[in-house]
Amino acid sequence: MKTFNIENRRYLGSKTRLLPFIHDVVSKKCPGIHSVLDLFGGIGDVASSFNDGKVSVSVNDLLLSNFISYEAWFGSQKIDSEKMFRIISEFNSIQNPGDNYFSDNFSDTYFSRENCQKIGFIRQDIEDKFQKGEINSRERAVLITSLLYAMDRIANTVGHYDAYRMNGNLKKPLVMKPLSLASAKINRENHIYREDANSLVKKISADLVYIDPPYNSRQYCDAYHLLENVAEWAKPQVFGVAKKMNRKGLKSGYCTQKAPLVFDDLISNIKTKYILVSYNNMGKKGAGRSQAKISDEDIMASLSKRGDVMVFSKDFNQFTTGKTHIDNHQERLFLCVVGKKTVLKDEKDDAVDGFAKSPLNYTGGKYKLLPQLISKMNCENKTFIDLFGGGFNVGANVPSGTVIYNDKQKEVERLIRLLYVKNSRQIIDTISGIIEKYRLSNTTLNGYEYYSCVSDSGVGLFNKVKYEKLRDDYNSMEVFSEEKDFLLLVLVIYSFNNQIRFNSNGQFNMPVGKRDFNNSTRKNLISFCKKIKTKQVKFCSSDFRNLLDEIDDDCFVYCDPPYFLGNAVYNESDGWTKQDEMDLLSFLASLNEKGVKFALSNVVEHKGEVHQDLIDWMVRNRFNVSYINSNYSNSNYHLKDREDVTKEVLVSN
Numbered sequence: 001m002k003t004f005n006i007e008n009r010r011y012l013g014s015k016t017r018l019l020p021f022i023h024d025v026v027s028k029k030c031p032g033i034h035s036v037l038d039l040f041g042g043i044g045d046v047a048s049s050f051n052d053g054k055v056s057v058s059v060n061d062l063l064l065s066n067f068i069s070y071e072a073w074f075g076s077q078k079i080d081s082e083k084m085f086r087i088i089s090e091f092n093s094i095q096n097p098g099d100n101y102f103s104d105n106f107s108d109t110y111f112s113r114e115n116c117q118k119i120g121f122i123r124q125d126i127e128d129k130f131q132k133g134e135i136n137s138r139e140r141a142v143l144i145t146s147l148l149y150a151m152d153r154i155a156n157t158v159g160h161y162d163a164y165r166m167n168g169n170l171k172k173p174l175v176m177k178p179l180s181l182a183s184a185k186i187n188r189e190n191h192i193y194r195e196d197a198n199s200l201v202k203k204i205s206a207d208l209v210y211i212d213p214p215y216n217s218r219q220y221c222d223a224y225h226l227l228e229n230v231a232e233w234a235k236p237q238v239f240g241v242a243k244k245m246n247r248k249g250l251k252s253g254y255c256t257q258k259a260p261l262v263f264d265d266l267i268s269n270i271k272t273k274y275i276l277v278s279y280n281n282m283g284k285k286g287a288g289r290s291q292a293k294i295s296d297e298d299i300m301a302s303l304s305k306r307g308d309v310m311v312f313s314k315d316f317n318q319f320t321t322g323k324t325h326i327d328n329h330q331e332r333l334f335l336c337v338v339g340k341k342t343v344l345k346d347e348k349d350d351a352v353d354g355f356a357k358s359p360l361n362y363t364g365g366k367y368k369l370l371p372q373l374i375s376k377m378n379c380e381n382k383t384f385i386d387l388f389g390g391g392f393n394v395g396a397n398v399p400s401g402t403v404i405y406n407d408k409q410k411e412v413e414r415l416i417r418l419l420y421v422k423n424s425r426q427i428i429d430t431i432s433g434i435i436e437k438y439r440l441s442n443t444t445l446n447g448y449e450y451y452s453c454v455s456d457s458g459v460g461l462f463n464k465v466k467y468e469k470l471r472d473d474y475n476s477m478e479v480f481s482e483e484k485d486f487l488l489l490v491l492v493i494y495s496f497n498n499q500i501r502f503n504s505n506g507q508f509n510m511p512v513g514k515r516d517f518n519n520s521t522r523k524n525l526i527s528f529c530k531k532i533k534t535k536q537v538k539f540c541s542s543d544f545r546n547l548l549d550e551i552d553d554d555c556f557v558y559c560d561p562p563y564f565l566g567n568a569v570y571n572e573s574d575g576w577t578k579q580d581e582m583d584l585l586s587f588l589a590s591l592n593e594k595g596v597k598f599a600l601s602n603v604v605e606h607k608g609e610v611h612q613d614l615i616d617w618m619v620r621n622r623f624n625v626s627y628i629n630s631n632y633s634n635s636n637y638h639l640k641d642r643e644d645v646t647k648e649v650l651v652s653n
Contacts, residue, residue: 001085003180004149006048006073010159012223015212015278016045018331021314022210022276023049025333029310030208030274035189037206037272039197040213044070056189060200062250065148065224065231070192071141072179079139081178087129088146088176097121101235106243110155110226112170119174122147123233142179148227150176160223163242198266205271212278213263213294214254221250260298267302267336275303275336296332297428297522300444303336304519310335311445356531357524358391360415361498366560366601367393369630374398376626376650377599379556387544387559392416394558396532404555406540406547410480411488411508412500413541418485420537424529427489431517434490438470441516458514467494467512475507493517545583548590557591557598559584565606578613585617592621592653601628605647618651626650 007016015022026033037058038047043066047059051074059070102120107113126147130140153175155161156168193200201209214220221228225244229236236245253262267275277299303309312333355370366373370393379400386395389407396403407413419427435442441451441459451462474487488508492500494517495510503509515521540547544559551557561584562576584600591598604611618625628648 001089002177004146004177005180006043006069007045009043009149009152011043012160012220013212013215014043014045018278018314019046019049021312021331022046022278022333025312025335026208026274026276029335029337030276032273033207035206035208037204037209039201039209039211039266041066041070042212044073046210046212048073051187051190053187056187056191056206058191058193058204058206060193060195060197062194062196062252063220063224063228063231064194065227067192067194068141068231069145069148071138072145073181074187074190074192075138075141076188076190077136077138079136079142079181081181083135084139084142084178087135087143088178091118091122091125091147091176092174094118094121100124102230105238106226108170109243110157110161110164111151111174115154115170115172115174119147119151119230122176123230127233142181143176144231146176146179148230150174151227151230161226161242162223198262198269201266201270207272208274208276209270209272210276210278211266213259214252215280215294219247219250219252219255221247221252254294259294260302263294263298264302267306270306270338273338275306275334275338277303277334277336278331279334280331295429295432296445297432299334300519301522303334304444307336307338308340310337310447355393355397356527358393358396358528359419359521359525360391360412360492360500364560364563365391365393367391369628370394370397372626372628373599373601373650376652377556377558378597379558382556382597383554385547385551385555385557387547387557388561389413389416390560392532394560395537396528396535398558400535400556402536402538404538404540406542406544408541408543409500409502410541411485411502413539414480414485415489415492416532417539418482418489419525419529420532420539422529424526427525427529428522430486431490431493434470434486435517438466438490440466440470440490440494443516444519444522459516460512460514463494463516464512467491470494471508490517493521544587548587551591551594551596553595553597555596557588557596558601559588559598560601563603563606565603565609565611582613585614588653589617589621592623598653600651601648602651603646603648605645607646614651621653624652626652 007014033055035056035058036047036050037060038044038050039060041047041059041061044059047057047070051057057074059074061067061070096114097117098121099117100120102123103113103116107116111119123144126135126140126143129135130137135143151174154172156164156170158165191204197213222244225242225247228247228250229238229245238245253259279294279299300309312335314331355367357367358365373394374397377398379398382400383402383404384395384398384400385404385406386392387406389395389405390412392405395405405413405416407416432442441453441462443451443459448459451459453459453462470487471491474484474491477484477487491508491510492498494513494515496513498513498515499510501508501510561581564576564578564581588598588600602611602614604615626649628650630646630648
């Protein structure tokens, strides 16, 4: 008699054809594997491929129909093969057993009435034999598994039980077969589970944890409800055309909008050396229900918290529910080496506790100076006006609940407004779409080797032509729009030193940089978006001279103008003149006369040059002066001669 192998079931997302790919990655990248946990086991084909008698295998799934098959395939309890052969032969020879629960509910739907009578009789007889002690627990599992596999072979479906085919072929006979257990190594260290994956990982550990979660909104308990019904054999009431039972307790959070949060919780609690995640590239492709619930960015963000991540891909057309065909479909393996963290030179964590960093890396930005600056500004109960807002590091982090952001550069003001009105997921998804459209590098997903680049030299050479195409497209758009704002945001992310510069014709003209939308930038963007949404922010794009009459003593004004002594990108070609500087000092003196509190960031000395006008103004008005310990390591006027002195001050009234 022929036998059933473990892979002889049609199953959504089955990895049978990918097993060589999975083992190739594990053999090359995961040394020292003595235990494997298949967390979303499905039919158990991946777990089975590791079950060589040397490696202990643990496999888990919420569906009882899968759990029972694990007991058959991976159990260590002895079975009487001759008895299994005899019982299966008797089941196959049954004729006209009469109606029962199964035939009463399912005749001429997924199966003919005759086959339904046999299924119901066989399932009940297996249970009776077990209750009488004629078969042990594993033998019961073997017989139930053989029945489920036999049903799957003839079911009038496209491979799942969301629906049956009208006018389908119901003539195929039900034929059970013994399971091919000879190749399955008996290992008493194997374990099977039927638990919520997020709860299970808090209790057990393994050297390698393989994760193949549901990809989309198609609940597995909906697709395999009928087999689950037979496995449980509680004979529940069924309803609807598809004859489904109540499945409330089997619903998975991985098929809902909260999937990224559930996945992140899972990854954070896994105790292992290696995490191997299998996830396809459906993204927003295919039918609505087929679209992936967890994005590549979500996967990378969660895994990167635990260690270095490598991504491997293989072209693959998976088994679907029959309505969706995807061109260029790929299955990817995300491998996280837990505990290993390679930090790139420009991605070191320079976080300032309690403060969010703007994703716009402005020259002379005040992020690292925030503890010094904010401690000297009594603005908590005031409307805070960030008069030269730029990247908005200061205004976003001050204790004031109401903030007015102003920047004369309209394009920059629109970028900050975009970060305020959109949530971080919308922004990241749109950025990712632009990256994909222009085929820019994505080192977060693929690493540097994928682009034949190394960290030190970066991906500038790879991106140069693509970046220039993006820049040309941006500059050709004459009217402000959200689409144009997003293009500028991507340009800034990929530009040299993440800087912003427009020529005299109003065109963005920064060259390509060596970095892309890496983990550091993503992290900054998410935390910054979250931070600014805690405030009431009003936006303005005006020359400071036009705002004097609109400011009263309920406001606190902070000024971080282009430094007159500096030579930063924003101060090229007389972008900030001596007249501008003198007008600002006069503006602040007028605010002081109105009783308005202010603070001004500036430098009184730089590379031996003294800002005498500023010093005279401070002395004449008897303003408070605090010296700031600053170091602009990313700016164009960073001092190469360490003996030179830059004296930065915060002037307040």
